[in-house]
Amino acid sequence: MSSNRTYSMIKPHAVADNHVGGILKMIEEGGFRIVALKKLQMTASQAGEFYNVHAERPFYGELCEMMSEGPIVAMILEKENAVLDFRTLIGSTDPAEAAEGTVRKAYAKSKSENAVHGSDSDENAAIESSFFFSGIERF
Ligand code: GDP
16 A cells, blocks of 8 residues: 655755745645645755665765755655655656656756655655654644
8 A cells, every 4th residue: 555645855956046935836736735844954964864875876975965055845745646646746857858847847957956856665755754854743
């Protein structure tokens, strides 16, 4: 049975460019309910821990630097089939390949600065949500 929650964050460049409201509007209009939400800044070491799965990839250092260069907006989202439906809403990793109407098509600047994160499995959604939020922060 698939879980109905996913984890997302608005990346530093999109927060700095004042796109939080626009992205949250797309998320809510896409049928997602916000279960938890906060703004925070990760250290490079926390970003490294979060993206540990990519530690061997050539862009790992750049990714950790980009994700810790300014505040992010972290959130847990709820919808039936949340993980897959959210991946559809945000679009391809590379904005050049992202479909019209997706968050990345609208707000990504590059394959690296691609506006939002979305969990890729129910298991990772649970792990990533717990990295940022305690039980009393979820409603
Ligand atoms: P996602 O699941 O669509 O976010 O993509 P991945 O899990 O493959 O990659 C995680 C994040 O690493 C992406 O969202 C990008 O911010 C970054 N990333 C992915 N591919 C590249 C790349 O080729 N170069 C750089 N600089 N960053 C990348």
